[in-house]
Amino acid sequence: MFARFLTGKMAVVTGSNSGIGLGVAVELAKAGADIVLNSFTDSPEDHALAKSLAAEHGVTARYIRADMSKAEECRALIETAGRCDILVNNAGIQHVAPIPEFPVEKWDAIIAINLNSAFHTTAIALPMMRAAGWGRVINIASAHGLTASPFKSAYVAAKHGIVGLTKVTALETATDPITCNAICPGYVLTPIVEKQIPDQMKTHGMSREEVIAKVMLQRQPSGQFATVEQMGGTAVYLCSAAADQVTGTTISVDGGWTAL
Numbered sequence: 001m002f003a004r005f006l007t008g009k010m011a012v013v014t015g016s017n018s019g020i021g022l023g024v025a026v027e028l029a030k031a032g033a034d035i036v037l038n039s040f041t042d043s044p045e046d047h048a049l050a051k052s053l054a055a056e057h058g059v060t061a062r063y064i065r066a067d068m069s070k071a072e073e074c075r076a077l078i079e080t081a082g083r084c085d086i087l088v089n090n091a092g093i094q095h096v097a098p099i100p101e102f103p104v105e106k107w108d109a110i111i112a113i114n115l116n117s118a119f120h121t122t123a124i125a126l127p128m129m130r131a132a133g134w135g136r137v138i139n140i141a142s143a144h145g146l147t148a149s150p151f152k153s154a155y156v157a158a159k160h161g162i163v164g165l166t167k168v169t170a171l172e173t174a175t176d177p178i179t180c181n182a183i184c185p186g187y188v189l190t191p192i193v194e195k196q197i198p199d200q201m202k203t204h205g206m207s208r209e210e211v212i213a214k215v216m217l218q219r220q221p222s223g224q225f226a227t228v229e230q231m232g233g234t235a236v237y238l239c240s241a242a243a244d245q246v247t248g249t250t251i252s253v254d255g256g257w258t259a260l
């Protein structure tokens with residue numbers, strides 16, 4: 001149904017050298033889109049990832065280093081890409097602690113990377129999309145953009161914030177051939193989740209298996225992690241003509257979490 005309909009479109013995916021960002025980039029490349037991968041590192045592996053994506057899917061792919069915690073680097077990422085038909089705001093970090101002990105620098109970093117970066121990239125990308133006559137902004141929010149959990153104050157605040165930014169972006173582009181939506185994943189077993197497990201074990205006094213079953217997947221009625229391929233497939237759908245009138249909304253891919 002979606003075979004290579006994105007040929008000639010340029011997709012910029014922030015935070016895409018691992019996890020959901022990479023999964024989304026792969027599915028967009030399979031649909032024919034040229035890709036800009038990004039993270040804050042600049043290793044040979046980062047550039048090799050872009051090279052193999054291009055070779056495997058017959059698209060062009062570049063890796064551009066930019067630190068999404070810095071406003072000017074967010075803006076420079078889109079300017080350096082030179083074109084941005086599909087913007088996927090995905091970069092994100094997490095920290096788990098009760099509010100009184102939550103480190104101020106972690107709060108600031110989470111708000112900068114998980115929320116502010118999307119404002120900066122969108123600000124530069126929208127004029128490019130208007131000039132090109134087509135565009136898609138896809139914000140990777142979270143089930144935590146719609147619900148809350150204890151010990152995740154900054155993350156929940158940032159994700160609720162990006163859902164709000166999604167709605168404003170959709171309203172400001174409503175009469176343009178541009179849409180903006182948020183994908184709200186439940187738990188997906190990526191490095192960001194792996195890194196939470198030791199903190200959650202400490203906070204809840206549980207084993208790894210107990211944290212996965214009783215803290216993480218307990219919220220997900222399907223009892224299964226969602227996958228990066230499912231996030232990528234949802235992004236491809238949002239880029240399709242079937243989604244031309246889908247804007248300003250959230251799409252949950254969470255095994256029923258937010259239905260509870």
Ligand code: NAD
Pocket residue numbers: 014015016017018019020021038039040066067068069090091092093113114140141142143184185186187188189190191192193
């Ligand atoms: P991940 O840790 O694999 O990916 C995060 C990506 O962001 C990495 O590529 C990392 O290099 C990049 N990144 C981190 N700091 C950066 C910075 N300063 N500048 C540029 N890039 C930076 O985790 P993931 O699970 O793939 O997370 C991707 C997004 O999905 C995040 O926004 C996260 O909040 C969201 N999400 C994940 C889950 C889940 O269960 N995994 C659930 C809901 C939402």
